[in-house]
Amino acid sequence: MTASPAGGDAGSIAALEQLYGPRSESIDRANAEVLRRLDESVPVLVDVAAARDVVPQLADRTLLHCGPQVEWDAVCDPLRRSLRAAAVAEGWAADVEQADRLLADGDVRLEPATDHATVVPMATAMGPSTPVFVVENRQGGTRAFAPVNQGPGETAWFGRETPAAIARLEFLRDVAGQLLREMVVAAGPIDVLALAAQGVQMGDDVHMRTQGTTSLLIRNLLPHLAALPSPGRIELAGFMSGNHLFFLNLAMAAARSLTLAAEQVAGSSIVTTMCRNGTTFGIRLAGTNTLFLSDAPPVEDAMYYPDFGPDVAAPDIGDSAVLELIGLGGAAAAGSPAVAGFLGGRISDAVAVTEEMAMICAGNSSRFQLPTWDYRGTPLGVDARHVVDLGIAPKITTGILHASSGIGQIGAGVATAPLACFRAAVLDLAADA
Amino acid sequence: MTASPAGGDAGSIAALEQLYGPRSESIDRANAEVLRRLDESVPVLVDVAAARDVVPQLADRTLLHCGPQVEWDAVCDPLRRSLRAAAVAEGWAADVEQADRLLADGDVRLEPATDHATVVPMATAMGPSTPVFVVENRQGGTRAFAPVNQGPGETAWFGRETPAAIARLEFLRDVAGQLLREMVVAAGPIDVLALAAQGVQMGDDVHMRTQGTTSLLIRNLLPHLAALPSPGRIELAGFMSGNHLFFLNLAMAAARSLTLAAEQVAGSSIVTTMCRNGTTFGIRLAGTNTLFLSDAPPVEDAMYYPDFGPDVAAPDIGDSAVLELIGLGGAAAAGSPAVAGFLGGRISDAVAVTEEMAMICAGNSSRFQLPTWDYRGTPLGVDARHVVDLGIAPKITTGILHASSGIGQIGAGVATAPLACFRAAVLDLAADA
Numbered sequence: 001m002t003a004s005p006a007g008g009d010a011g012s013i014a015a016l017e018q019l020y021g022p023r024s025e026s027i028d029r030a031n032a033e034v035l036r037r038l039d040e041s042v043p044v045l046v047d048v049a050a051a052r053d054v055v056p057q058l059a060d061r062t063l064l065h066c067g068p069q070v071e072w073d074a075v076c077d078p079l080r081r082s083l084r085a086a087a088v089a090e091g092w093a094a095d096v097e098q099a100d101r102l103l104a105d106g107d108v109r110l111e112p113a114t115d116h117a118t119v120v121p122m123a124t125a126m127g128p129s130t131p132v133f134v135v136e137n138r139q140g141g142t143r144a145f146a147p148v149n150q151g152p153g154e155t156a157w158f159g160r161e162t163p164a165a166i167a168r169l170e171f172l173r174d175v176a177g178q179l180l181r182e183m184v185v186a187a188g189p190i191d192v193l194a195l196a197a198q199g200v201q202m203g204d205d206v207h208m209r210t211q212g213t214t215s216l217l218i219r220n221l222l223p224h225l226a227a228l229p230s231p232g233r234i235e236l237a238g239f240m241s242g243n244h245l246f247f248l249n250l251a252m253a254a255a256r257s258l259t260l261a262a263e264q265v266a267g268s269s270i271v272t273t274m275c276r277n278g279t280t281f282g283i284r285l286a287g288t289n290t291l292f293l294s295d296a297p298p299v300e301d302a303m304y305y306p307d308f309g310p311d312v313a314a315p316d317i318g319d320s321a322v323l324e325l326i327g328l329g330g331a332a333a334a335g336s337p338a339v340a341g342f343l344g345g346r347i348s349d350a351v352a353v354t355e356e357m358a359m360i361c362a363g364n365s366s367r368f369q370l371p372t373w374d375y376r377g378t379p380l381g382v383d384a385r386h387v388v389d390l391g392i393a394p395k396i397t398t399g400i401l402h403a404s405s406g407i408g409q410i411g412a413g414v415a416t417a418p419l420a421c422f423r424a425a426v427l428d429l430a431a432d433a
Numbered sequence: 434m435t436a437s438p439a440g441g442d443a444g445s446i447a448a449l450e451q452l453y454g455p456r457s458e459s460i461d462r463a464n465a466e467v468l469r470r471l472d473e474s475v476p477v478l479v480d481v482a483a484a485r486d487v488v489p490q491l492a493d494r495t496l497l498h499c500g501p502q503v504e505w506d507a508v509c510d511p512l513r514r515s516l517r518a519a520a521v522a523e524g525w526a527a528d529v530e531q532a533d534r535l536l537a538d539g540d541v542r543l544e545p546a547t548d549h550a551t552v553v554p555m556a557t558a559m560g561p562s563t564p565v566f567v568v569e570n571r572q573g574g575t576r577a578f579a580p581v582n583q584g585p586g587e588t589a590w591f592g593r594e595t596p597a598a599i600a601r602l603e604f605l606r607d608v609a610g611q612l613l614r615e616m617v618v619a620a621g622p623i624d625v626l627a628l629a630a631q632g633v634q635m636g637d638d639v640h641m642r643t644q645g646t647t648s649l650l651i652r653n654l655l656p657h658l659a660a661l662p663s664p665g666r667i668e669l670a671g672f673m674s675g676n677h678l679f680f681l682n683l684a685m686a687a688a689r690s691l692t693l694a695a696e697q698v699a700g701s702s703i704v705t706t707m708c709r710n711g712t713t714f715g716i717r718l719a720g721t722n723t724l725f726l727s728d729a730p731p732v733e734d735a736m737y738y739p740d741f742g743p744d745v746a747a748p749d750i751g752d753s754a755v756l757e758l759i760g761l762g763g764a765a766a767a768g769s770p771a772v773a774g775f776l777g778g779r780i781s782d783a784v785a786v787t788e789e790m791a792m793i794c795a796g797n798s799s800r801f802q803l804p805t806w807d808y809r810g811t812p813l814g815v816d817a818r819h820v821v822d823l824g825i826a827p828k829i830t831t832g833i834l835h836a837s838s839g840i841g842q843i844g845a846g847v848a849t850a851p852l853a854c855f856r857a858a859v860l861d862l863a864a865d866a
Contacts, residue, residue, distance in 0.1 A: 201770050202635040202645050203804075212635050215648035219674050222651060225659065226670030237659030241652050337634050337804035347804050371636075371770035371780050372805060 007391050012423050015430035019269060019385050023430075027385075030268035034286045035363045035381045037262040038326055041139040043254035044189035048148065048181040050173075052128035055116050055145050061092065064113035065125045066318045067277025068291050072103055072110065076278035076296075078123040078159025078314050078401040078408075083110070085156040089169035090127035096161045114275050117260060118145040119252040119319040122399055123278065124157040130169075131177025135192060135253040140261025146253035148172050148180060151243040158408035159314070159401045175232045176239060183224040190220070192254035193367055195247070196328060200335050200368045200378070207320055207329030208397035208412055209338040210247040217247055248320065255322040262286050269429060270362060271325055271382040274394065274417065278317035278401075283421045285384055285429060292425045294418035299400045301342050302413030314403040316415040321396045324357075327365035327378035330395035330414065331357045334373040339397055342413050347372055353395050353414065354379065360386040360394065388426045393417040440824050445856050448863035452702060452818050456863075460818075463701035467719045468796045468814045470695040471703075471759055474572040476687035477622035481581070481614040483606075485561035488549050488578050494525065497546035498558045499751045500710025501724050505536055505543065509711030509729075511556040511592025511747050511834040511841075516543070518589035522602035523560035529594045547708050550693060551578040552685040552752040555832055556711065557590040563602075564610025568625060568686040573694025579686035581605050581613060584676040591841035592747070592834045608665045609672060616657040623653070625687035626800055628680070629761065633768050633801045633811070640753060640762030641830035641845055642771040643680040650680055681753065688755040695719050702862060703795060704815040707758055707827065707850065711750035711834075716854045718817055718862060725858045727851035732833045734775050735846030747836040749848040754829045757790075760798035760811035763828035763847065764790045767806045772830055775846050780805055786828050786847065787812065793819040793827065821859045826850040 006012035019027060051058055058064070063086050065079060075083065084099040087108055093099035102108045113120045120126060124147060132145040150157045150172065154164040184190065195213050196204075202212030218225075218240055225237060240246055259272040266287035273284035273291065282291040296315035304313075323329040333339045334347070334354035343349040354373055358364075361379035368378040382394050393416050400411040439445035452460060484491055491497070496519050498512060508516065517532035520541055526532035535541045546553045553559060557580060565578040583590045583605065587597040617623065628646050629637075635645030651658075651673055658670060673679055692705040699720035706717035706724065715724040729748035737746075756762040766772045767780070767787035776782040787806055791797075794812035801811040815827050826849050833844040 198644075211631075212645060212648070215645070215652045218655060219648045219651050222655075222658070222674040223667060223671040225655070226661075226667045228659075234656060234659045238656040241655040340804065346807065371773065374779065 005389050009423070011427060012388050015426050016385060016389055018430045019426065026267055027269050030265050030287070031270050031362050031381065031383065033265045034262045034268045034270045034272070037140055037265065038258050038380055039366055041137045041258055041261060043135045043137045043192050043257040045133055045184055045192050045250060046136050046189050047134040048131050048177055048184050049134055050128065050177065051126060051130045051132050051145065054134055055118055055132065058116055058128055059109065060128060061107070062109040062111055063087065063125045063127050064111055064116055064118055064120065065277060066113060066120045066123060067275045068280045068282035068293055069112050070110065070277050070279055074279050076314055076317070077404045078317065079125065079278050081159045081161040081406050082123040082156040083125040085161040085166050085169060086125040086127050088166050089173070090129055114273060114319060117143060117256065119256045119322050120147060121149070121248055121252060121320040122157045122318040123159045123401060124318070129173050131172055131180065133250050133253045135257050137257035137261055140258065142257045142260040144253045144256035144260055146249040148176060149243060149246050149249040151239060152245070154408065160406060160408045176236050179228050179232050179236050182228060183221050186224040186227065187221060192250055196251055197367050197369070200332050201371055203336050203338060205329050205332045205336040205339050205397050206251050207248070207323045208399070209336055210251065211244045213247040213251070214244055251328065252320055252322055255326045255328070258326050259322060269383050269385045271384055274321040274325055275319045276316050276321065278314050281316065281418055281421060283425060285425050288428070290428060292421040292428070294421040297415055297418050299398060299413040299415040302400055302411050303342055304400070304411035308402070308410035312403055312405070313410065314401040316396065316398060317401065318398065320398065324394050324396050325382060327368045327380040329397045331361070331378040331380070332368055332370065333395070333397065335370045339414070356392055357395060359390055360392050384422045384425050387419065387422040391419060393419050393422065438822050442856070444860060445821050448859050449818060449822055451863045452859065459700055460702050463698050463720065464703050464795050464814065464816065466698045467695045467701045467703045467705070470573055470698065471691050471813055472799055474570045474691055474694060476568045476570045476625050476690040478566055478617055478625055478683060479569050479622050480567040481564050481610055481617050482567055483561065483610065484559060484563045484565050484578065487567055488551055488565060491549055491561055492542065493561060494540070495542040495544055496520065496558045496560050497544055497549055497551055497553065498710060499546060499553045499556060500708045501713045501715035501726055502545050503543070503710050503712055507712050509747055509750070510837045511750065512558065512711050514592045514594040514839050515556040515589040516558040518594040518599050518602060519558040519560050521599050522606070523562055547706060547752060550576060550689065552689045552755050553580060554582070554681055554685060554753040555590045555751040556592045556834060557751070562606050564605055564613065566683050566686045568690050570690035570694055573691065575690045575693040577686045577689035577693055579682040581609060582676060582679050582682040584672060585678070587841065593839060593841045604668070609669050612661050612665050612669050615661060616654050619657045619660065620654060625683055629684055630800050630802070633765050634804055636769050636771060638762050638765045638769040638772050638830050639684050640681070640756045642769055643684065644677050646680040646684070647677055684761065685753055685755055688759045688761070691759050692755060702816050702818045704758055704817055707754040708752045709749050709754065711748050714749065714851055714854060716858060718858050721861070723861060725854040725861070727854040730848055730851050732831060732846040732848040735833055735844050736775055737833070737844035741835070741843035745836055745838070746843065747834040749829065749831060750834065751831065753831065757827050757829050758815060760801045760813040762830045764794070764811040764813070765801055765803065766828070766830065768803045772847070789825055790828060792823060793825050817855045817858050820852065820855040824852060826852050826855065
């Protein structure tokens with residue numbers, strides 16, 4: 001522990017004395033099993049299907065959203081817009097005004113995607129017709145889902161609700177979903193994290209930047225894309241070619257399939273859920289059902305598009321922080337010149353983020369090796385004890401949305417998770433003796 | 434100069450005293466112009482066409498080959514096989530035995546590709562029907578050419594002459610060439626070295642490894658590939674998907690378009706041609722017509738496929754060392770974990786190669802920046818004076834072929850250019866007062 005453990009908080013210190021003391025042996029054993037589950041399984045992409053056909057317990061007239069559960073009144077502006085766009089795309093409302101009334105009246109149900117083995121980035125909202133990646137973790141006995149990434153520009157996952165944003169949702173449903181399914185079935189199971197491991201050696205943190213992994217995936221799928229029927233083939237090719245974050249959602253589904261398996265281990269201090277809805281930030285430890293909440297934090301180490309700044313930035317949002325839990329994103333910062341660009345510009349600045357993550361992690365990935373970190377594996381398994389003890393919270397590489405104007409993405413940066421929810425989780429674990 | 438300049442060779446010392454002394458001002462001025470030409474122009478891919486239609490002064494029944502001019506009797510085994518395969522693919526011979534007789538009898542003319550503004554990697558031989566990339570350097574007023582890369586495995590550029598290797602040449606001519614032309618024309622001019630600059634930040638040295646650049650190029654071309662006619666489209670997609678060195682030849686053509694422009698500057702000590710045929714290694718300085726020759730060196734820092742080793746390795750071969758002259762390959766080693774793998778395995782080992790190249794280069798690329806080298810530009814402009822003075826020759830990242838069995842590639846590694854040809858070039862420049 002540091003000279004001033006847990007920031008001097010008496011309750012936290014007492015909890016840590018338990019968790020590092022008499023309880024340490026059982027917790028370390030549970031953590032070792034969690035680490036094994038996060039590190040050794042091989043999630044594979046096996047299908048693309050409509051959410052209603054594969055996502056468990058997804059009722060009609062329900063929209064899944066990022067982050068913890070949230071009432072309509074508390075939903076942040078970008079997510080409201082995304083929910084309205086999704087309701088229109090589902091055909092439940094003729095326009096966003098009508099969609100707003102349906103949502104305000106509770107005629108469309110809101111549920112957290114994370115409760116449905118599903119992860120969605122930024123302000124994504126998705127209805128039952130949304131095409132999702134189906135990723136199987138056969139060793140762990142889990143399946144997880146993520147919608148196909150909506151791409152750059154005027155899109156609902158960035159909090160836009162324009163006709164173009166709604167048309168993109170319809171294109172994904174009506175054109176891309178079926179063609180992607182044909183490609184994926186023809187290609188056979190795709191080892192998602194083998195691609196991510198290559199990407200980590202190509203400057204991707206596989207969160208903020210998936211340029212390398214997206215390009216590798218496209219090259220792998222190329223013969224199957226060429227064999228698709230026309231004219232959807234050409235439209236899909238244009239969409240994939242222009243979407244450098246195409247791989248993001250796929251990596252998230254793979255990550256979730258690992259954390260779902262890890263979540264079945266009782267009595268661990270390792271974080272297996274970390275998600276944000278732009279209002280609250282939630283974490284869960286393996287083996288518990290409770291999501292501990294804090295206010296969603298701002299994105300601090302940020303670069304903004306011209307004419308925008310922190311005064312108009314929405315708080316940190318999205319389920320994509322699941323990537324930081326399996327050794328990607330902030331954990332893989334050291335390998336990414338793109339992330340370094342947000343942190344002072346030097347690779348050593350990005351290495352510092354990885355090294356900080358290492359201080360609060362229980363192990364290292366054997367899958368994701370960082371050439372710029374002497375080929376060590378990325379830090380793996382965020383231990384809430386270490387977070388509270390050291391006062392160091394995980395760093396999350398992420399985009400930034402406008403807080404109110406509906407203009408969409410205005411920048412990107414590195415967010416720091418709020419400490420309060422980790423403290424609450426540690427107190428709960430200590431109380432649960 | 435070092436304590437023992439030029440290895441103590443009296444002739445070299447006298448030449449360097451001229452070239453660093455009274456002649457330095459005019460040489461430095463010429464070198465600055467050479468550097469500008471290597472650094473500032475923007476080569477663009479504009480077309481893919483049969484060599485006979487675009488390569489200057491290419492007569493019928495002529496095969497272009499890698500490296501300096503060479504008589505049939507002195508041609509190394511892998512290049513012999515490649516020449517025979519090309520003669521069969523051109524329809525001049527029914528089989529490789531007949532091709533051998535034609536070549537031995539001088540009924541097929543051999544000319545260095547480098548004399549035709551063309552660069553070819555490894556043991557490539559190419560006839561007039563070969564599809565070539567056409568790269569324009571509009572600022573420099575030059576055009577350069579390179580054949581479409583033949584891909585991995587059983588292929589003639591690795592010194593194979595099997596039916597499969599010949600069939601690959603026929604596929605490139607009969608299927609790939611026309612379809613690539615359609616894609617390139619539809620895409621419009623492609624800035625080749627902008628892709629290379631991105632690749633350098635994705636672990637490519639853009640010589641031994643073009644995984645990132647190949648994938649980026651494919652993603653850029655994707656909408657145009659999707660629009661190609663069937664069934665060639667599917668076959669081409671399979672070929673491109675499986676060829677991680679697809680970008681190599683394109684980068685070489687772009688590099689040659691720069692060195693051709695630089696070669697028009699008189700009185701410079703900067704190397705503008707560096708090529709090998711597996712028998713001899715040749716260099717030329719800007720503004721001279723003489724190619725100074727040494728014996729082709731072995732590839733020393735090498736990793737071999739199982740069951741192979743240096744005893745059966747052909748010497749260093751191919752025109753691809755043109756890449757080292759524009760800041761790629763060995764000059765860009767610091768950014769490439771793949772190259773580091775051949776040099777001890779740590780990024781610092783690869784950085785050492787880049788730093789050694791910096792000692793013999795006249796400047797730095799403003800185009801290719803290395804995150805692992807504090808974002809400095811790769812060393813640019815190999816100055817033959819520095820090479821002779823310091824006794825440090827350029828490092829070249831390259832593949833290794835079997836010397837005699839026709840089995841093809843057996844490994845890869847880093848070759849060191851022979852010093853003797855640099856000494857001869859420096860003596861010639863000093864004499865040319």
